[in-house]
Amino acid sequence: MLGIGSTERWLIVVIAAMCLFLGLTTDTFLTLVNLFDLLNISAVNVIFAAGLLVVLIAGGIDISFAVAASVTQYLTALTVGHLGGGNWAIGFAVASCYGFALGALNATLIWRFRIISIVVTIATFNLFFGALMFLTQGVSIYDLPDWWLDRIILFEFDTANGYAELTLPVAVMIVVIVATWFLIRRTTAGRQLYAMGDNPEGARRVGINIAAMHYLAYGWLGVTAGIAGLMQAHYAQEVVPNALYGRELDVLAAVVLGGARLGGGRGTLLGAILGVALVAITQNGLNLLGVSPYAFKMIVGAVILVAITLSNSGMASLLSGFRTRPERVPS
Helix, strand or coil: CCCCCHHCCCCCCHHHHHHHHHHHHCCCCCCCHHHHHHHHHHHHHHHHHHHHHHHHHHHCCCCCHHHHHHHHHHHHHHHHHHHCCCCCHHHCCCCCCHHHHHHHHHHHHHCCCCHHHHHHHHHHHHHHHHHHHHCCCCCEECCHHHHHCCCCCEEEEEEEEEEEEEEHHHHHHHHHHHHHHHHHCCCCCHHHHHHHCHHHHHHHCCCCCCHHHHHHHHHHHHHHHHHHHHHHHHHHHCEEEEEEEEHHHHHHHHHHHHCCCCCCCCCHHHHHHHHHHHHHHHHHHHHHHHCCCHHCCCEEEEEEHHHHHHHHHHHHHHHHHHCCCCCCCCC
């Protein structure tokens, strides 16, 4: 369903090797409790990754989605409070609408004003986060409706190390994965996103509505960000304005690890999921081994740097020319 290519196969091998190593060097990594906790914690990042993948496929980049999720969860908490509490259906609808609006703002700035996507999203990253912290004074919301706070356990298993549980965010993650897969693999719009990312001018010449593709890509990321924010607040049992700050680089590193090209036109959902898994396992393993968390940040930075280097067409041409340069024949 998701497709397995060479990148995905290598990621599976690396993940298996890391799991084996951590299983041999720690006592808790391969326990069901730890593995289920990893899945529960990673669900929000996978939801983010599904939306970011769509933007990268379309040839854009967005680093504002994590703070957009923070804004969305805060606005959702205020809105459902004014509506008398609401329920899960209202919560998802409200969060999705707010998220889409913030994504559409990015799309408008990028398309209408012809500004490079990373410049726009750096600006909106600061705009969203600055406005949120200024208007809220950094105050968290603890008084959330019961439906938002009540833990929903999908599966529970009693082990020697404690209870291993799969919770609601995992189910929501699966729904988002299926919906994103259907969008990019089973719809005409999905094929047009790939075409636009691979060759924007060619896509325009064959009649693809480039403006609509921008709104679809950034709007989809906005919706998934809104849903991820809802799930993060459910998991944390509170709405904290800066709880998701900094998450964007972890997710970006994971998605490019999964084979998504920063230049657009390439990327698979399975690769993005495996990338998130590899990043999560790396972070968890470093924690279990007692390694400084700054080492993880170094790894994330290195991954992004390598991805940018490999996505640079000039570098690719230089390497290609070096490989194909004829040998000098001695006179």
